[in-house]
Amino acid sequence: MCQVGEDYAEPAPGEPSPAPRPSREQKCVKCKEAQPVVMIRAGDAFCRDCFKAFYVHKFRAMLGKNRLIFPGEKVLLAWSGGPSSSSMVWQVLEGLSQDSAKRLRFVPGVIFVDGITSSWVFPVALRSATRENPLPKGRWPTPHNSARKHCRGFPQGEVAPCPALPGSVSPDSFCLRFSEGAAFGKSLEERSKTLAEVKPILQATGLPWHVVALEEVFSLPPSVLRCSAQEPAGSEGAYKAAVDSFLQQQHVLGAGGGPGPTQGKEQPPQPRLDPQSLARPPAAAQTEALSQLFCSVRTLTAKEELLQTLRTHLILHMARAHGYSKVMTGDSCTRLAIKLMTNLALGRGAFLAWDTGFSDERHGDVVVVRPMRDHTLKEVAFYNRLFSVPSVFTPAIDTKAPEKASIHRLMEAFILRLQTQFPSTVSTVYRTSEKLVKAPRDGPAASDSSPCCLLCMCALDVDAADSATAFGAQTSSRLSQMQSPTPLTETRTPLGPCCSPGVGRVQGCGQGACRREDPQACIEEQLCYSCRVNMKDLPSLDLLPPYMLAEAQLRTQRAWVLQEIQDCLIEDSDDEAGQS
Amino acid sequence: MAAPLSVEVEFGGGAELLFDGIKKHQVTLPGQEEPWDIRNLLVWIKKNLLKERPELFIQGDSVRPGILVLINDADWELLSVSSRASSPQPLLSQLLGWNWEGSPEGLPLSSAPHQGELDYQLQDQDSVLFISTLHGG
Numbered sequence: 001m002c003q004v005g006e007d008y009a010e011p012a013p014g015e016p017s018p019a020p021r022p023s024r025e026q027k028c029v030k031c032k033e034a035q036p037v038v039m040i041r042a043g044d045a046f047c048r049d050c051f052k053a054f055y056v057h058k059f060r061a062m063l064g065k066n067r068l069i070f071p072g073e074k075v076l077l078a079w080s081g082g083p084s085s086s087s088m089v090w091q092v093l094e095g096l097s098q099d100s101a102k103r104l105r106f107v108p109g110v111i112f113v114d115g116i117t118s119s120w121v122f123p124v125a126l127r128s129a130t131r132e133n134p135l136p137k138g139r140w141p142t143p144h145n146s147a148r149k150h151c152r153g154f155p156q157g158e159v160a161p162c163p164a165l166p167g168s169v170s171p172d173s174f175c176l177r178f179s180e181g182a183a184f185g186k187s188l189e190e191r192s193k194t195l196a197e198v199k200p201i202l203q204a205t206g207l208p209w210h211v212v213a214l215e216e217v218f219s220l221p222p223s224v225l226r227c228s229a230q231e232p233a234g235s236e237g238a239y240k241a242a243v244d245s246f247l248q249q250q251h252v253l254g255a256g257g258g259p260g261p262t263q264g265k266e267q268p269p270q271p272r273l274d275p276q277s278l279a280r281p282p283a284a285a286q287t288e289a290l291s292q293l294f295c296s297v298r299t300l301t302a303k304e305e306l307l308q309t310l311r312t313h314l315i316l317h318m319a320r321a322h323g324y325s326k327v328m329t330g331d332s333c334t335r336l337a338i339k340l341m342t343n344l345a346l347g348r349g350a351f352l353a354w355d356t357g358f359s360d361e362r363h364g365d366v367v368v369v370r371p372m373r374d375h376t377l378k379e380v381a382f383y384n385r386l387f388s389v390p391s392v393f394t395p396a397i398d399t400k401a402p403e404k405a406s407i408h409r410l411m412e413a414f415i416l417r418l419q420t421q422f423p424s425t426v427s428t429v430y431r432t433s434e435k436l437v438k439a440p441r442d443g444p445a446a447s448d449s450s451p452c453c454l455l456c457m458c459a460l461d462v463d464a465a466d467s468a469t470a471f472g473a474q475t476s477s478r479l480s481q482m483q484s485p486t487p488l489t490e491t492r493t494p495l496g497p498c499c500s501p502g503v504g505r506v507q508g509c510g511q512g513a514c515r516r517e518d519p520q521a522c523i524e525e526q527l528c529y530s531c532r533v534n535m536k537d538l539p540s541l542d543l544l545p546p547y548m549l550a551e552a553q554l555r556t557q558r559a560w561v562l563q564e565i566q567d568c569l570i571e572d573s574d575d576e577a578g579q580s
Numbered sequence: 581m582a583a584p585l586s587v588e589v590e591f592g593g594g595a596e597l598l599f600d601g602i603k604k605h606q607v608t609l610p611g612q613e614e615p616w617d618i619r620n621l622l623v624w625i626k627k628n629l630l631k632e633r634p635e636l637f638i639q640g641d642s643v644r645p646g647i648l649v650l651i652n653d654a655d656w657e658l659l660s661v662s663s664r665a666s667s668p669q670p671l672l673s674q675l676l677g678w679n680w681e682g683s684p685e686g687l688p689l690s691s692a693p694h695q696g697e698l699d700y701q702l703q704d705q706d707s708v709l710f711i712s713t714l715h716g717g
Contacts, residue, residue, distance in 0.1 A: 026658065039657040082715065083593065334713070377713035381593060381648055382655070385711065393594055396715065400597065400633060412714065416645035420693040 038382045042423040055383050058374045059091045066358050067239040071105035071246035076324040079110050081392035085330030087380050088372050090389045110207050115214035197392045215282035217310045222551035224317045228364035293543045300406035302537035309455050319366045331370045334377040337429035342411045347530035351458045353436040362457050453528035523552045585609040588707040594715035600631050619698040642694045650709040656697040
């Protein structure tokens with residue numbers, strides 16, 4: 001390459017096609033024969049076939065190492081259309097079609113959540129206040145000073161009157177739209193285009209598939225938020241026994257036949273449609289409600305977290321409704337490294353092991369599994385390109401957002417930039433996350449009664465009684481604010497008898513912040529620290545889907561009732577221990 | 581003096597959003613004095629093809645971190661194995677002293693990334709593919 005007088009215009013003699021110029025002596029590090037096509041990590045060049053073997057091996061090893069998925073189990077594959085989840089679905093399909101010794105033994109289905117488009121309206125106050133013409137009172141989503149910051153970098157769209165924001169009284173509330181054209185018209189068009197691309201791919205998989213619109217969150221039951229009883233974790237022996245009995249069954253039924261994956265394909269030719277979502281598009285009222293909800297969230301960070309939460313609940317509900325006991329998500333190594341750092345910044349440090357580990361059993365009966373967590377985004381992109389894995393590109397809520405628009409974006413830019421100079425960054429973070437151990441709950445007896453966060457369903461990690469912490473200080477300052485109720489609380493209708501007015505208990509319902517006038521505090525009491533911080537960016541909790549509000553009210557009432565009858569309860573463990 | 585080159589430039593993984601949604605571009609690079617290499621190609625793309633938000637595609641001399649480059653369906657990092665292997669790993673103290681507020685060019689890099697790859701000389705009928713890995717999951 002660097003020889004004097006070498007003619008760059010002609011390919012070297014003997015080269016069949018104009019290939020790039022790797023150094024002459026470089027061969028695939030594995031087979032030592034073929035020309036390499038991709039560089040994994042720093043310095044390992046793989047040829048096409050060795051790369052495929054390496055990639056597939058990683059996937060199977062991840063599943064095999066953590067023996068969580070039992071033969072014949074129903075597993076839901078959460079497919080977002082993006083490269084990682086597409087690759088995961090492809091790997092599962094390939095795994096199902098192999099010869100019986102190596103075949104994957106679970107029964108998959110695919111789910112696609114529709115409705116996350118880029119044309120969310122982002123409301124800002126676009127005119128400054130003057131003495132003659134002050135900004136109207138009432139809730140402005142963002143103060144004017146920061147509006148400029150939000151506008152900077154976003155593609156300039158049209159300015160148009162905003163659909164009714166809660167609390168906004170002035171006709172001067174303008175909105176800056178991401179995309180040109182009317183928000184609803186464009187987003188409907190985008191969605192139908194995406195659906196048209198998604199459906200053929202889903203049908204081609206041959207697995208039972210479900211398409212769910214995000215608007216379905218408004219019809220979820222409150223039972224979604226309840227942690228079901230945890231199944232006892234299978235021991236090593238149980239897994240082996242299950243595999244053995246499965247293989248025996250297969251042997252009895254004859255080679256190639258038998259229950260399991262093939263049964264799914266032999267079903268009468270209708271992949272199971274979700275009757276609610278595909279029969280007709282979601283109700284316009286629900287779409288409007290969803291748009292209002294996201295419209296009112298002040299920061300992109302909180303929007304992304306809220307979207308993640310809603311999506312998780314939706315997938316969880318669908319998994320329970322159709323009998324799936326596991327959900328597979330396509331989080332890749334790079335994404336999980338970014339997620340780990342982001343969650344630290346968001347205040348979810350206590351839950352890192354659940355958020356980034358291989359398995360996440362916080363929901364009890366449905367376990368979320370991450371089989372792609374060993375694959376970097378580069379490997380995924382190369383595999384998809386080399387082996388033509390179909391995927392659908394859907395613009396997301398943070399597409400084209402500037403680098404400092406949200407914590408997620410900032411952390412992504414940080415990690416990726418660091419990765420270019422120090423190629424072991426992502427793998428170091430990943431290996432660190434592997435070492436995180438889930439803190440056991442305080443004994444099996446407490447697992448039912450220990451409180452879970454309303455939204456993320458992790459154990460509540462707040463100890464509000466401790467005013468020495470910053471968090472405790474926040475709670476006590478909130479209490480002092482409660483003394484003089486602001487116009488905020490007066491206009492809101494009470495959520496129902498949270499606390500009986502006749503009983504002067506300040507300690508009931510957690511610190512006494514929960515009174516009839518303030519349902520917002522009632523909900524916040526039941527959230528973990530990071531969810532509380534996110535909810536601060538949501539000015540009106542009434543816009544949340546009804547299942548969240550209903551469950552919050554139920555829990556508050558239950559806690560109050562428990563407080564009331566505390567004296568009448570018999571503590572069996574204490575009594576029996578005392579007597580014996 | 582380099583003759584005009586005909587090159588196919590393709591974008592994937594969401595990068596096409598910055599190029600009016602068009603994935604494949606068959607371009608003819610005009611003749612110029614210096615030979616066409618990837619560095620010049622990026623400058624040319626920024627001037628002629630990129631429709632919006634250049635900072636989402638190009639950072640300094642090179643592509644933004646997170647965007648993969650394939651030349652003739654092979655990783656561009658294969659083009660400069662030796663230079664990468666020799667770049668030293670920095671000390672933690674260097675890491676701590678960096679100021680992330682400034683532009684990327686202000687970072688005291690011990691070795692700027694992708695120097696070897698950017699020097700690859702393009703040939704006629706080459707195909708260059710840019711895949712953004714930053715999108716989706």
